Amino acid sequence: MAKGLEGIVATESSISSIINDQLTYVGYTIDDLAENSSFEEVVFLLWNLRLPAKAELNEFKAELAAEMELPEAIIEHLRSYDLSTVRPMAALRSAVSILGLHDEEADVMDEAANKRKAVRLQAKIATIVTAFARIRKGQDPIKPKKDLGFAANFLYMLNAEEPKDVEEEAINKALILHADHELNASTFTARVCVATLSDIYSGVTAAIGALKGPLHGGANERVMAMLSEIGDEENAIPYIKQKLENDEKIMGMGHRVYKNGDPRAKYLKEMSKELTKITGQSKWYDMSVKIEAFIKEKKGLPANVDFYSASVYHSLGIDHDLFTPIFATSRISGWIAHILEQYDNNRLIRPRAEYVGPKTQEYVAIENR
Numbered sequence: 001m002a003k004g005l006e007g008i009v010a011t012e013s014s015i016s017s018i019i020n021d022q023l024t025y026v027g028y029t030i031d032d033l034a035e036n037s038s039f040e041e042v043v044f045l046l047w048n049l050r051l052p053a054k055a056e057l058n059e060f061k062a063e064l065a066a067e068m069e070l071p072e073a074i075i076e077h078l079r080s081y082d083l084s085t086v087r088p089m090a091a092l093r094s095a096v097s098i099l100g101l102h103d104e105e106a107d108v109m110d111e112a113a114n115k116r117k118a119v120r121l122q123a124k125i126a127t128i129v130t131a132f133a134r135i136r137k138g139q140d141p142i143k144p145k146k147d148l149g150f151a152a153n154f155l156y157m158l159n160a161e162e163p164k165d166v167e168e169e170a171i172n173k174a175l176i177l178h179a180d181h182e183l184n185a186s187t188f189t190a191r192v193c194v195a196t197l198s199d200i201y202s203g204v205t206a207a208i209g210a211l212k213g214p215l216h217g218g219a220n221e222r223v224m225a226m227l228s229e230i231g232d233e234e235n236a237i238p239y240i241k242q243k244l245e246n247d248e249k250i251m252g253m254g255h256r257v258y259k260n261g262d263p264r265a266k267y268l269k270e271m272s273k274e275l276t277k278i279t280g281q282s283k284w285y286d287m288s289v290k291i292e293a294f295i296k297e298k299k300g301l302p303a304n305v306d307f308y309s310a311s312v313y314h315s316l317g318i319d320h321d322l323f324t325p326i327f328a329t330s331r332i333s334g335w336i337a338h339i340l341e342q343y344d345n346n347r348l349i350r351p352r353a354e355y356v357g358p359k360t361q362e363y364v365a366i367e368n369r
């Protein structure tokens with residue numbers, strides 16, 4: 001048995017591939033896309049399996065921008081949470097599910113309706129994350145601007161001011177790098193859910209739940225918690241040594257598939273270097289570099305996509321518990337691509353378990369136990 005399904009090929013897919021540590025979306029390398037593309041173009045690519053022509057891209061951007069605003073009922077719902085305890089990933093998971101209640105087409109399963117729901121979900125996730133982030137600080141949500149791109153709108157709705165170019169570029173690149181990743185845990189969750197022919201809102205809600213865990217998307221927030229606890233460069237190695245001695249995992253390190261290095265990490269590392277320099281807080285980058293080298297040497301493990309994203313988002317002034325919701329804001333594009341692909345050639349996903357419990361037992365009446 002392959003524990004954790006390691007190495008098991010569970011489906012065919014035309015969306016993204018990891019071959020020899022190289023990640024591609026529909027055959028385009030992540031390098032080409034990170035350096036040249038926009039997040040909207042990548043979403044179009046993942047959903048249509050081809051790059052858009054200019055007019056198509058403009059039309060797609062307009063469709064997304066037109067769907068960003070939230071129904072008032074969702075805002076009211078976000079306001080109704082216990083803001084002293086509810087964390088953003090739980091709020092997002094719940095709000096996406098509630099959003100389905102406000103979509104008349106939620107259970108309409110034809111291809112055209114699914115594409116319309118895909119646009120609504122992709123557009124509105126950014127607004128949910130930013131609205132919740134503001135509401136919990138006692139601020140009013142900001143409506144999106146139709147003339148801003150997706151990355152700029154995200155930062156605008158979060159901060160109530162349009163981002164600088166360097167900030168918009170950083171978020172755009174981070175969104176591209178996180179958009180899809182073959183059969184990772186949350187994408188697999190989405191596919192298992194909709195393979196029962198359940199609806200797209202259920203698939204995305206389930207996927208958010210899977211992304212939230214610290215072994216997956218939830219690691220990025222914990223990387224920043226670790227860096228903050230370390231405090232400065234000198235403490236980095238003694239802190240990590242202690243963690244390893246206690247058999248604790250170092251967040252942002254290691255990967256089920258990449259054993260030599262995550263091809264996305266170098267871009268986040270570059271961004272971390274640049275942004276921490278701009279903010280005069282290079283210590284986060286310097287500390288991260290030390291930890292990365294130490295873990296590589298001692299455990300042979302590479303940094304994954306979550307590791308340097310932490311200091312990138314921190315440098316943009318983003319609250320640490322919004323890091324995983326940003327991941328979700330990007331990865332929903334991949335979840336949706338996989339959900340649509342699953343519908344297209346569906347079969348129920350239902351593996352077997354090897355039973356290792358007690359063999360035949362005799363039932364004893366409750367009064368005799």
Ligand SMILES: CC(=O)SCCNC(=O)CCNC(=O)[C@H](O)C(C)(C)COP(=O)(O)OP(=O)(O)OC[C@H]1O[C@@H](n2cnc3c(N)ncnc32)[C@H](O)[C@@H]1OP(=O)(O)O
Binds near residue numbers: 256
């Ligand atoms: C977007 C993403 O989801 S990327 C991943 C984000 N998650 C993290 O960063 C959390 C930290 N990393 C991990 O927990 C793991 O590396 C995973 C879950 C990502 C993948 O790991 P798997 O392939 O399942 O490896 P597994 O957890 O079985 O670990 C194998 C061995 O490496 C060790 N190991 C793996 N990752 C780490 C780590 N980050 N720190 C310390 N040791 C580690 C394990 O302790 C184990 O050692 P052992 O064989 O001596 O018991």
Ligand SMILES: O=C([O-])CC(=O)C(=O)O
Binds near residue numbers: 181216
């Ligand atoms: O593929 C994985 O297992 C985790 C990961 O890196 C991702 O989802 O981006």
